[in-house]
Amino acid sequence: MSQATTHAANSPHLEPGEGEAGTVREHHDHHELGFLRKWIFSVDHKVIGMQFLFSGLVFLALGGLMAMAIRYQLAWPWRPMPGLAWMFPATGGAISPEFYTMLFTMHGTIMIFFVMIPLLTGAFGNFLIPLMIGAPDMAFPRLNMFGYWAMVPAFFFILLGFFVEGGHAAGGWTSYPPLSTIEAAAPGSLTGQTCWLLGLTWVGVSSMMGAVNYVTTIVKMRAPGLTMMRLPLTIWSLMITSLLQLFALPVLTAASILQLLDRTLNTGFFTPTNLQVNNITPDSFLYGADSVGAAAGGQPLLWQHLFWFYSHPAVYILVLPAMGFTSDILAVHARKSVFGYKPMVYSLCAIAGLGFIVWGHHMFTSGMNPALGMTFMVSTVMIALPSAIKVFNWLGTLWGGRIHLRTPMLFACAFVSMFIIGGLSGIWMAATPVDIYIHDTYIVVAHFHYVVFAGSLFAIFAAVYHWFPKMFGRVMNETVGKIHFVGSFIFTNMTFYMMHQVGVAGLMRRTADPYAYDVYQHLQPINEFITISAFCMFAWQIFFVVNFFHSMFWGKRVGRNPWNAASLEWDAPSPPGHGNFDRPLEVYRGAYEFNSPEVAEDFIPQTRKL
């Protein structure tokens, strides 16, 4: 308390740019670091955040390109891709069925494990947590550095897989055994699948180190006066996300190692007895006394349980931070306190809690006991409740505000709009009898792209536009930003909306040539429409790329707090130096004090004493 009062005494509210130079709260060396120490072997959370940001964006482009190839095939099956004959000499530029299975497998894997998770928790988690809680850095800066380094072997293995015999993993991002464990079952199961498993395990190691760090930092390093219930929702969401990682990831890691053992040492955790693949009896059965099935006797469903026990929470890892960003961005640009802060926190916790008991909804038709399916249905349907509460509170936040339709705000509003669609379509699939029909159809594809792409990725765009000034001391260009938004919004909806109806028509996901079936033949024109929309959407991102790099170097310079936001990160210089803050912080209130009658301005920074 005495420390708090001294801080309070010497921290009058300073206008942006007025702070004294030099680090006050912690000792940090301020000598100039060489390029390597500064950018490669950095322990500074902001630099590590940038590393995650840049590698995430590179993988986003790669995953996006793969999506374009997938769409090309669905619109014009087996037609050579113009200009790509050199890449696929065997087929003259056309996509082969083997290549198609690899494409969607790696598209999903890259987007989830190498784009969304690293961007949400790696990039923004790293960059924002210390800044928003008023800390000079993470609790364990060196561990943080290792967190990014663990991504290096992950990058290595996941890229290596493309060049091994048989190509990369081709069992879907869900990698269900025995398809993924038996070499004869798919070309990608030769060596690619091993690369896939190693890559994922390293991503897990990275996430684990990050999560430990985030939770510790948030619990232990908040500025004086910053109670948990004064934290910005971004921080709450990152904290809950980290807890999800901590509890769920060990299960995926264990499962991956079991699958790795099945593949390399012929153990039979997931491989049942007496299989005949391609008229070959897989070699795992050739060991043991009677030479058949000695090492097998495994359970394919075991993998599904373990995988979804992680991967359902993982889909929330993909969206909770986005919800946090959206809450903050809506409040700041609508000049309005977050409506129902506490319900927002509780609903985050509820989603995380329920998120651990709904994994079976991916397995309704898997052969799992249908009575179990019934209970998973109830928990799944109920998880829509906290999601609904969040939507209502976002609307409540906008209500009565003074909305500035700047680019980050537009993307945040789009997140709300798109998340509504994705959340609502989840209810169809949670309904077990309905899911009998729609499971593995394009409705599922529409659903998760509405939550992950149109939802979370839009929130990431919002976050980039919103926190760009803090990252680089410059704002991104508004006009180009708006152009980027309009095209992205329109083309995204054109791409994904009609997938609902195509799914109702029964079209299945993961089919290289749906028109091989009579029931799907009439769906070719609409798939062509979707493909062309997807191409436009992809091409439109050029506005983002140009704006991003141009603004980084030539954007308009801004001060500490260009948006007049109330949370702590805007108290630091833009961009913040090593150690972040140049004056002592003392927090007096929550992060969303807008329109208080006590002051003339429409906001009160968290550090301002009245």
Added chain:
Amino acid sequence: MRYFFTLMLLLVPILGVWTFVEADRWQLWFPQNVSSFGAEIDGLFDLIMYMVGFTFIVTEVALAWFVFKYSANRPGKGAFTHGSHKLEMIWTAIPAVALLFIAFAQMETWAKVKFESNFPKEGKYTKERPIAELWASQFDWRVRYPGDDGVIGTVDDLERSYEFVVPVNTDVVFHLRSRDVIHSFFVPEFRLKQDVLPGHTIPVWFRAEKEGIYDLVCAELCGWGHYKMSGRMTVVSQADFDKRMADIKAEWFSNGKEQGQ
């Protein structure tokens, strides 16, 4: 600008609802239903559609409306509020009830289709005496009928690939088995899907109410040839069914059994 962005946000519910209304006309809707429980499943789909559709319209319109109405060029400061306990209670309780209603509305149909305790017990085909075993393997379907003795796994079993013939208006129970990886039995017109698990025998039942030929689709990724793992579901009258079985038998024994197993 404000008008433009409001319009964009409004287009979401407008075009969203419009495409759902028109989908049937564009043949982007359910294929016909021919199974006894399919209508119930479609009905539940519609029930949820109307409920979430209502929520969709209300929330999307509210979003667009707020963006329009509470624009920054309104005079003065915005509202000073941190929330409302009463509103929170309302918008927690009402969706909670609606969601529980949705969940409970599903249970009967789900139990009817998937619970083994509810499988047909009276008719000719039961869980213990299925009409056939349907074997999946990369990348085709094979049907094994029990032959005259009605028991599968004996010498008089009949095998046939690609086509699964069943009688109309009869409760049919069959067993799903896989030789290699996971596949999934899916007949869109039956509204029926069940994964085929290697190492397991999974009983499935349905009752087809209309004669015809339907696509049998593999719905679970099973390798590079997954997209072409098609089969045919042929539903015929009882008389035709008996005739077809006789044909299959004649063909099977005249060919020798070398194509089997």
